[in-house]
Amino acid sequence: MSLTIALDRPDALDGPDVLDGSDRPAATPRRNTETRAFLNWLACWLVLPNLPFLPITLMGGPPRYPEVVLCGLAGLIARRLNYAGRAGLFLALMAYLVISFIARMFNMAVTMILSVIGLVFDMNPQASIEYVAGAALLLLILGTGLWLLRQPSDFRRPRWLFAAVGATLLLTGGDYAISKDAMGSYARTDPHGAPFSSASSQAGFAALADGKTNLLLIVVEAMGEPRDPALRARLDAFWMRPELAGRYEMIHGTTPYFGSTTSGEIRELCGHWGNYDRIRAPQPDCLPALLARQGYRTTSYHAFEPEFFDRSRWYPLIGFQRMVFGQELLDHGAGLCPNVFPGACDRSVPGFIRRQLETAKQPQFIYWLTLNSHLPIVENKALGTEHCEGLGAKFDGDFPMICRLFSIWGHTADALVKEIGRPDFPPTDILIVGDHMPPFTQQRSRLQFDAERVPWILLRHRAAKAGTPGG
Template identity: 30%
Template sequence: MQSIQSFFHKDHKLPKLSGKEWLNLWLFIFAPNVLFLALAWYTNTARPILNWDYLWIGILWLMPYRILRIFASLIFVLAILFDFLMLLIQIFPFLDISAIQYFLPFLTVAPKSYLLGLGILFLYVLLMPYVMLRWGRQHHRGYGVILFLSLLGLGYHLRDVKYIDFSAIMGRSNYFLSQSQSYLYYDASKSDFILAAKRDPILSPMSADKEKASSRFLQPQSDKILFVIAESWGASRKSEMTQMILQKVYEQKSRFDFIQTGIFDFSGSTVQGELRELCGLAVENGYALSRLAAQPFEKCLPNQLKKQGYKTISMHGTSGLLYDRTGWYQKAGLQQNLFGENFHDLKRCSAFNGVCDSELRQVVGKIFAQYTKPDDKLFFYWLTLTSHHPYDLDDVHNHRFNCELWGMKPNGEVCGNFKLQTQFFDDFAMLIQQPEMKGVEVIVVGDHMPPLSDGEDIYPFVRWQAVSWLHFKIKA
């Protein structure tokens, strides 16, 4: 106690520092951020340039008392955990730490780059506290504390300033100049999106006047069925827009037994659209669907087809943990479920860092090629992803849809949505040309209207709260 009192009563003077000493001090301040900035760059994820959490810890590392420096090292490990989680939830969308166990079996087939990254992180957790602890002893405490506190004050003042203006969920927009990763994790875990995912849902049969595209499947059912729910495929205000989007599919109409398209009203989220089509159910209150018993899902279309001898398969480009799909898909009767975790070697797009739909098109063809015998029955359900809001133009490789022709902002979200939908259907047109797709009945339907956040007027281009559908059967 006496030594502490003497420390605060002593007349401390700050000596002059050389240029090298100043450089070392700045390196000491920014060093804990370097690894995660590099990981964010490598994985194309968002991260603040300066994480406040390490600034508080740095002050404790500079203290003359061993117990405080050891405590700082322990807190540093916790700060690393939050930094890592904020990166991880952008690649595999979940916020429940216990859910990490779901991914452990995938480590055996993970890309070498993933395993290398985990190895580097493990060594970092072991060695960095020791390095920083020793490094902190070499710097002048007075200057160090002043700099740390100044950066904290400046960082708080700039806490809402971004170096990239981007809007998304699950941490994908955290391009802040300075922020606390532990705070961002807490803030994300309290978002409406996450809270809804943790609440028990209430399921009820859809009202008789509500339409669903799956009711249009031929009776008796075709032996080969491809059912696609297209992310954010709304209803174009003008039929000519829809014709442009579907042009490459309609060019093949001579190869179809029939082809039809239309629209119907619907308001809801993606998972509500899925339950509408797969099960004829409406959902309220929340989306923790895996907590429900199997009984509400007994009448779902995949369950009905499974009883008739169909192999039922689903595919989605991001983590199966999102919307509890690893749980409720099985209850709905989908026997084999393929998620982003199963396709670690395929190219990723911006939406939830999921596998690009253009990549998954190849997977569809390969699976149908396994069911070409006359008595084979297959129901394949594909929930697309790349056209998810905010419709990143970096994911567009097909610019056939002419936004300027319709008066859309070339870099706006409306244009991005229409380009991504056109791109999907152009790729889809190539899929249905493959020989293994002969005799397949196809329905593609939107889950919900495209949400927008950039302020562009949607009315001239998209019908409010409506989705489109497409139905055809390829000649055997």
Template identity: 30%
Template sequence: MSFDKNFPTIIKIANLLKYYFPLRFWIFLLLYLLITNGLFWLAHIFVYSERYIIVLEYIWILPLLFLRRRWSLVLFALVYTVVYIFDILYWIKQFYHYDNIVEFIEILRFIPHAPKLYWLFITVFVLYLAISLFLILKYIVRLCSGRMIWSLGLLYLIFAVFFFDYRGVNLSNRYQTSGWWGSYYETIQNLKFNHEFFWRGTVKPEFYDWPHGGVLQKQIDMQNPPKKILFILNESWGTFIPEHGAVNPSVDAPLINIPNVQLIAQGENPALHSTIMGELRELCDLKAKSSNFILGPFDKFKQCVPVHLQKEGYLVQAFHGSYSKMYDRKDWYPHMGLQNARFFPQFSNIKQCHSFPGACDYNIVHDVSAANKAAQGKSFIYWLTLDTHHPYSEKDILGNYTYDCKQPIFDGRQEACRNLNLQHQFFTVLANEIKAGGFKDTDIVVVGDHSPPIMLDKYKDSFKEDSVPFIHVRVH
């Protein structure tokens, strides 16, 4: 008595499964999933990033590969590249917050001035795209056959009916995706705040009022402003969360503990996630739907603080350690009333620091102080700092660390620890300049531009996301 004669139905099912789901199909699928997702699995291990374990878009395009025709392979390569680029764009959102593709493309123009770490990531992304396509089209495709289209269809039908549960939408937010599997298309369609990211987005900024108000106009009485004002927009100064009351007050303590310095106010204020949005918030009490400020229109810039103070007879000056081409500041600064702006290399000491290419703030402070002293009448100086920019290079930390990064509180928070050390260093440098006689009879307002971005730390929640600290002192 043979097994075949007694169980014909089972044998037929087994033969069908063997025909449609041969071992070669499973080997192919395993290798393909490894290639298309491997970079992000490694990133999850080394950078602690979040992303779907398997992105379904890579599965959907497989029929083009299974056909094994010249035209289908070319089309597969093109579509695969688009999916990969979109995959990278969404992955980046968890570290660098941008609203739409147009805004991101505008930022790419400034990559030549970016830190080396960012160049490293770009190189890895490009190399992995080339290597993955080479492996798929040179070797993996040999395991394919047109019959596998039916295999994939049946497998996907089983997956959709019994396993797919929209977990991508449930476990994702506007900055990252997470879960065993998911589709970016599904995520975008189901999350309202991602619609603008998917489409071309806003071209013009469309400036409108910032509902919370900037710190500068809250602290400085524009009807009766002090004779001399130094306003500092402090790059990546945030409020450290995992602490017990010791860290945050000590960061700006050097500025307070000076005999001729009077503390007027300190606290926190709502903020967005980019430097130029911080500039717009603080100098003009505005926000914008796009970072492409160069397109204008600039009619609302008439309400900016520098414009108002110029009308009151103030000498307005601006300092920033980076290049004037960064975010096209040379083009839209004048509309804000910042005609007298000095960028790299227009400083007495043009030594470049490492966190972000540009002059070191601990040198620029002397130029700012000299400009403040030289002003005979009413003066407003705007200083946008630079050295505390991500990735918070340890090479920019002078001398000993104020905060020991080996403390348990900084376990898994090394980027955050370096940021705090650089911030304390900045306030120490500013305090030393005050002690040396700089900024006499000057109101100084310092506020963070945005919450510090965290990329390499295990824990990404070191700083409050939507608010920044500020301090207002008066030097007598």
């Protein structure tokens, strides 16, 4: 009876162990309860929240150690809340972890992801087995977490608190060690006063406007600068074809990049670092606006939705007089290319550009942002990525996503060269540039590309350079 009374008193819970007749002390009910509570806490707040990202982390994905710390802190706060409080905090934490992971993968701010989350239904994530597997794992973890959160996790002994902090720090250090080699290629969203440079400025693209020659600027989705010389030579060969040498002078170089695709657009079109969310009023110094004042008709082409990243709002503010998006291209005969971002096929766009230039009554500035090389690229016959080969045994076998990426670029380049190589193609200076490095989830693939620079190629029309009319 005295033992029962002692155990019922809170101050007795931290007392000496009770002997069970053997040489070992028997575990007290409090010790068992504390152990179970800690293990449940560990599962709910460290293991489960980080489990969906573990496969990519092991492949050397984006650094997540700040998020790991956040998980531990959230768990320590939640352990004394009621079930509703724990479940609400768990769901909010998981939502933030997913959004921040996507943002870091694609060099975007979390606010940018939130601004386009309503357009998720225009995407086709089920086209990617990686996305399907990730979504299934995430749903399983959410269900498991909400079930486990019904169990107590309010440990009180100092040693369990130290164990929780230690486990958090151990997982944090492991994530840092795995991701540190590719860390510089993630979260490149703020130049912090870096000197400005762009392909447009290096090539003197705006100065090529003579009132007679057309200008075509192409920003190629995910076209990064390969580290391997053979891969770089292959990339140059896509755009700098021998059959174009008689009509175009070919120059190439590299330029720094920061951020995601829209940051690359602002870099090349407006001549400064930044992003589209800062554009709230007309921008007279952006390239389309400058050329419009010089008598050029300014047109943009993009094969996806006009609302994606708010392009239908800010494109006119930087000077585009006409915008052509995916549905209009499809309505006028462009092919449909299935992918996670389904839209009109990039290989259809050069034909539209040629027809526009042929019928124009004034000089044209055309801007084309490609779509189909947006990662992840699925293996698909319609995309021309089925059974990908062509980069050699090393890259075809070890880096299938790189092979698919080069395949998309090759198809796009083939379609462009077919049009601009025609004898009757109107005189046009053409600048081709990447927006950012390809944001591969696998570190080995990511490290095949420069983490700071993207390539550009200028095709300068020889007749325009000589100041003579015609082609």
